[in-house]
Amino acid sequence: MKNNMKALALGLLLTTGFYACDKKGNTETATAEQPAATAAVNVPAFNADSAYQFVARQVAFGPRVPNTPAHRACGDYLVAKLKGYGANVLEQPFTAQAYTGTTLNLRNIMAQFNPKATNRILLAAHWDTRHMADKDSVNADKPADGANDGASGVAVLLEIARQLQANPLQGNVGVDLLLFDGEDYGQDAPESWGLGSQYWSKNLLPSGYQAQYGILLDMVGAKGARFAREETSRVYAGDVVEKIWKTANQIGYSDYFPFQDSPGITDDHTFVIQNANIRMADIIAYDPSSPDGFFGPYHHRHSDNMDIIDRNTLKAVGQTVLHVVMTEK
Numbered sequence: 001m002k003n004n005m006k007a008l009a010l011g012l013l014l015t016t017g018f019y020a021c022d023k024k025g026n027t028e029t030a031t032a033e034q035p036a037a038t039a040a041v042n043v044p045a046f047n048a049d050s051a052y053q054f055v056a057r058q059v060a061f062g063p064r065v066p067n068t069p070a071h072r073a074c075g076d077y078l079v080a081k082l083k084g085y086g087a088n089v090l091e092q093p094f095t096a097q098a099y100t101g102t103t104l105n106l107r108n109i110m111a112q113f114n115p116k117a118t119n120r121i122l123l124a125a126h127w128d129t130r131h132m133a134d135k136d137s138v139n140a141d142k143p144a145d146g147a148n149d150g151a152s153g154v155a156v157l158l159e160i161a162r163q164l165q166a167n168p169l170q171g172n173v174g175v176d177l178l179l180f181d182g183e184d185y186g187q188d189a190p191e192s193w194g195l196g197s198q199y200w201s202k203n204l205l206p207s208g209y210q211a212q213y214g215i216l217l218d219m220v221g222a223k224g225a226r227f228a229r230e231e232t233s234r235v236y237a238g239d240v241v242e243k244i245w246k247t248a249n250q251i252g253y254s255d256y257f258p259f260q261d262s263p264g265i266t267d268d269h270t271f272v273i274q275n276a277n278i279r280m281a282d283i284i285a286y287d288p289s290s291p292d293g294f295f296g297p298y299h300h301r302h303s304d305n306m307d308i309i310d311r312n313t314l315k316a317v318g319q320t321v322l323h324v325v326m327t328e329k
Helices: 004-008 048-060 069-084 147-166 195-202 231-236 238-250 268-276 311-326
Strands: 088-097 103-113 119-126 173-180 213-218 280-284
Touching: 048 069, 048 147, 048 311, 069 088, 069 103, 069 147, 088 195, 103 147, 103 195, 119 147, 119 195, 119 268, 119 311, 147 173, 147 213, 147 311, 173 195, 195 268, 213 238, 213 268, 213 311, 231 238, 231 268, 231 280, 238 280, 238 311, 268 280
Parallel strands: 119 173, 119 213, 213 280
Antiparallel strands: 088 103, 103 173
16 A cells, blocks of 8 residues: 555645645653543454454465456455355445556445444455555565555454454444455555545445444554554544544553554545545554655565564454444444
8 A cells, every 4th residue: 555655645635635744743641541431331352363364364365466366366255254244245346447557357345234223333444455566675566465554454354343243233333344445556646546445435335325434444463563643534533533542542552552643644544535525544554764754664565474464463453443333322
């Protein structure tokens, strides 16, 4: 997902058309952990071992580059797995033209839990991998495994799906898991990225879809990952950001979710906010010490493989998001 230019620019393509400053994130001292206000709610334990295996299973297909057998096979696996967890699964096949001029055969996948509920929460990730490891000094024209950039977010959502089957949502709250395709087949121009989220947000599935808010997961599985409050998310979904970061700190994951701000980026949440008018926060790893100043040293490199995936990181993100979902009223 995204190149260096995207880390520096807000690239929202919204009516304001402004860009984030190239600045260091502001930090605040995290308050002492307090008992969660929603402690009485029975939130199930997110199984990090299960999520780790979901990452490995996707990687085993090979790079999930659009128009390849690995991509098609992984998509079929995801649909079958989500149906197996009792979700109402919707597929959205479409074609899009990449920046290279190549026509890509793509597919967005949505899995709905408690579909009759009107208070809906949208959780999303992208399931494709980039077509080249263009930041690598070796074999830059070949794709990487995409264990973190793509598979980790999907794996967290698959484990959440498994938990939602075992612990059905109550009342008028429903959750939709949306897997975007074609997120990582871009170059330079912001609109060349996020092809799946652009298509879905302009062609809503189901028709007229609405959600109270959304959470995007991107690169959420690497060892030592830290998640800062990304600027686009703060500006357009500040209350959602606050909910996520407060929850993480309340349940013991302050090391992973410090009260730190990061510059804005173009990601799938950008187009959901812009076109679907759904407030969406992006949980994405931020490493200002990395070569590009935002993403980790494995970003768009062949080092993005199972060696960097950490169960503790998956647990921190998955348990936080599961807690937010299960305590929603």
